[in-house]
Amino acid sequence: MSRDGMVPKGERPVRADARRNRARILEAAEAVFAEHGASAATDAVAARAGVAIGTVFRHFPTKPDLLKAVVMNLLDRLIDEADTMVREQGDGAALFEFCALVMSVGATHRTVFERLAETGVQVRVGDALERLRPSVDVLLDRARDGGVVREDLRTDELIPLLAALCQEAIAADWDERFRRRALDLLFDGLRS
Amino acid sequence: MSRDGMVPKGERPVRADARRNRARILEAAEAVFAEHGASAATDAVAARAGVAIGTVFRHFPTKPDLLKAVVMNLLDRLIDEADTMVREQGDGAALFEFCALVMSVGATHRTVFERLAETGVQVRVGDALERLRPSVDVLLDRARDGGVVREDLRTDELIPLLAALCQEAIAADWDERFRRRALDLLFDGLRS
DNA sequence: ATTCGAAATCGAGTCCTACTCATCTTAGTT
DNA sequence: AACTAAGATGAGTAGGACTCGATTTCGAAT
Numbered sequence: 001m002s003r004d005g006m007v008p009k010g011e012r013p014v015r016a017d018a019r020r021n022r023a024r025i026l027e028a029a030e031a032v033f034a035e036h037g038a039s040a041a042t043d044a045v046a047a048r049a050g051v052a053i054g055t056v057f058r059h060f061p062t063k064p065d066l067l068k069a070v071v072m073n074l075l076d077r078l079i080d081e082a083d084t085m086v087r088e089q090g091d092g093a094a095l096f097e098f099c100a101l102v103m104s105v106g107a108t109h110r111t112v113f114e115r116l117a118e119t120g121v122q123v124r125v126g127d128a129l130e131r132l133r134p135s136v137d138v139l140l141d142r143a144r145d146g147g148v149v150r151e152d153l154r155t156d157e158l159i160p161l162l163a164a165l166c167q168e169a170i171a172a173d174w175d176e177r178f179r180r181r182a183l184d185l186l187f188d189g190l191r192s
Numbered sequence: 193m194s195r196d197g198m199v200p201k202g203e204r205p206v207r208a209d210a211r212r213n214r215a216r217i218l219e220a221a222e223a224v225f226a227e228h229g230a231s232a233a234t235d236a237v238a239a240r241a242g243v244a245i246g247t248v249f250r251h252f253p254t255k256p257d258l259l260k261a262v263v264m265n266l267l268d269r270l271i272d273e274a275d276t277m278v279r280e281q282g283d284g285a286a287l288f289e290f291c292a293l294v295m296s297v298g299a300t301h302r303t304v305f306e307r308l309a310e311t312g313v314q315v316r317v318g319d320a321l322e323r324l325r326p327s328v329d330v331l332l333d334r335a336r337d338g339g340v341v342r343e344d345l346r347t348d349e350l351i352p353l354l355a356a357l358c359q360e361a362i363a364a365d366w367d368e369r370f371r372r373r374a375l376d377l378l379f380d381g382l383r384s
Numbered sequence: 385a386t387t388c389g390a391a392a393t394c395g396a397g398t399c400c401t402a403c404t405c406a407t408c409t410t411a412g413t414t
Numbered sequence: 415a416a417c418t419a420a421g422a423t424g425a426g427t428a429g430g431a432c433t434c435g436a437t438t439t440c441g442a443a444t
Contacts, residue, residue: 015440018392041430052394057432126364149382158382160360161374167363168356172318182353189381190341190350207411207420233401244423249403 022059024049029070034109038067071113075128078105082135086142095143096187098136099162102129103169103179110170125170126163133159161186214251216241221262230259267320273297275327287335288379290328291354294321295371298358317362318355325351353378 028049032040042063046053060066081101085094106113106125113125129136136155143149165186169179220241224232234255238245252258274297278290298317328347335341357378361371 012390012441015391017440021393039430042432043430053431054395054433055393058392061432063431126360150380153377153382157370157373157377160364160366160370161357161377163364164356164360164374165353167360168318168352171359172352172355174352178349178352181349182356185345185349185353185381186378187382188342189377189383190345190379191381204412204420209411210421213422234403235401245402246404246424247422250421253403255402 018059021049021051021055025051025056025059025066026069026073029066030073030109033067033070042066071109071128074105074109075131078102079132079135082132082139086135086138093148095139095149096183098139099183100180102132102162103166103183104176106166106170107174107176107179110173113170125166126160129159129163129166210251213241213243213247217243217248217251217258218261218265221258222265225259225262234258264320267317268323271297271320271324275324278327278331287331287341288375290331291357291375292372294324294354295358295361295375296368298362299366299368299371317358318352321351321355321358 025045029045032045032048036044042056043053045066046056049056056066060069078101082098085098085101089097133155136159140149140153140155140158144151144153165179165182168174169182174182217237221237224237224240228236234248235245237258238248241248248258252261271294274290274294278286278293325347328351332341332345332347332350336343336345357371357374360366361374366374
C-alpha cells in the first residue's frame with residue numbers, strides 16, 4: 001500500500017512532515033472511531049494524532065473524507081489478508097473462512113461504515129467488496145475445483161450475496177455466532 | 193395505520209391539536225426530506241408544518257427519531273401490502289413465494305426510498321419486517337411441516353436473512369432475475 | 385551554511401444546527 | 415366559567431464541522 005508514499009512525478013515531492021502527519025491522523029482516526037463511534041469529534045482525532053485541528057482538515061477536507069480514507073485503509077489490509085489466505089490455505093474451505101473474515105472486519109468497524117451511510121457518502125459494502133474481486137475469483141475457482149461449491153456459482157453472484165449479509169450484519173449488529181449461522185445457512189441452503 | 197389515532201384507555205385522550213400537529217409534521221418532514229435531503233434543518237420542517245421548532249422535538253425527541261418515523265411510515269405501507277397479498281393467497285408452500293413477493297414489492301417502490309436513502313436515512317427493512325413475524329411464523333411452520341425447509345430454521349433467523357437480501361436488492365437495484373437467483377441460492381445453498 | 389519561497393501547521397474564531405426550558409396558550413373536564 | 419394539565423412557543427445553549435490569517439518548517443538552490 002504505497003499509494004500515499006508515491007511522489008508525483010514532475011511536481012515537488014510531498015513534504016516529509018505532511019506524509020508523517022497524514023499517517024498519524026489515519027491511525028488516530030481508526031482508533032478513535034473504533035472506540036467512541038464514528039460520531040466522535042474531529043478534535044479528538046487531532047488530539048490523539050498530536051496535531052492541530054486545521055491539519056486534519058488540510059488532509060481530509062470533510063469528515064466523510066476522513067471516514068472514507070479510514071475505510072479504504074481497512075480494505076487495503078483486508079486484501080492483504082485475503083491474499084495471504086489464498087497463498088497459505090489451498091483447500092476449498094478457504095472461501096468460507098474468507099467470507100467469515102470479511103464479515104468480522106465489517107462488524108469490528110461497524111460504526112465507521114454506519115457513519116458513512118449517514119453522511120450520505122455512497123460507499124456501499126458491495127462497492128467496496130468489488131475491490132476484493134480478484135481474490136474472490138481465485139478462492140471461488142479453487143472451491144469449485146475442490147467440489148465444495150456448486151458448479152454454477154459465479155463471482156458476481158457471490159459478491160452481492162456476501163455484501164448483503166455484511167451490510168445487514170453491520171446495520172443490525174449481528175454477533176459472531178449469528179454471523180457464523182448466517183454463513184452456514186447461506187452455504188448449506190434453507191431447504192431440508 | 194391507526195396506531196397514532198388510538199386513544200390510550202384509562203388515560204386522558206391525546207389532545208386534538210397534538211394529534212393534528214403530529215400528522216402535519218410527518219407530512220412536512222416527508223416533503224422536506226424528499227426535496228432537500230435528510231440533512232435539511234429541522235427548522236425547515238417546523239416552518240413547513242406551521243409549527244414552532246419545540247413542537248417538532250416534543251413529538252420526535254431527536255432528529256433520527258423523526259427520520260425513522262418518516263421512513264417507517266413508508267415501510268409500513270409497503271409491508272402491509274405484501275402481508276395482505278400473502279394472506280389472500282395462503283397456499284401451502286408459500287414461503288418461497290412470500291420472500292419473492294417481499295423483495296418484489298420493495299423493488300417496485302425502490303425510487304420512493306432511494307431519495308431518502310441516498311441522502312443518508314438508514315432504511316431498516318429489518319425493523320419493518322419484524323411486524324411481519326406472525327405471518328412468517330405461520331408460513332415457516334407450514335413449510336417445515338411440508339418438509340420443504342430444514343428442521344432447525346427459526347423465524348428470527350429467516351427474517352434477518354430476508355431483510356439482508358431486501359436491503360441490498362433495493363440499494364443495489366437488483367433486477368427481477370437476480371432477485372430470483374439470490375433466493376434460489378439462499379434456499380438451495382452454495383455448496384454442491 | 386545560509387537564504388528563501390512554498391508548503392504545511394496552528395488554533396482561535398465563525399457558523400450552523402440539534403436540542404432545551406421557562407413561559408405562555410389552549411383543549412377538555414367539572 | 416373556572417380550572418388544570420397537556421401542549422406550544424422560540425430565544426437561548428451546546429457542541430461540533432469547518433475557516434483563515436499568522437506562524438513555523440521543509441528542502442532546494444545558491
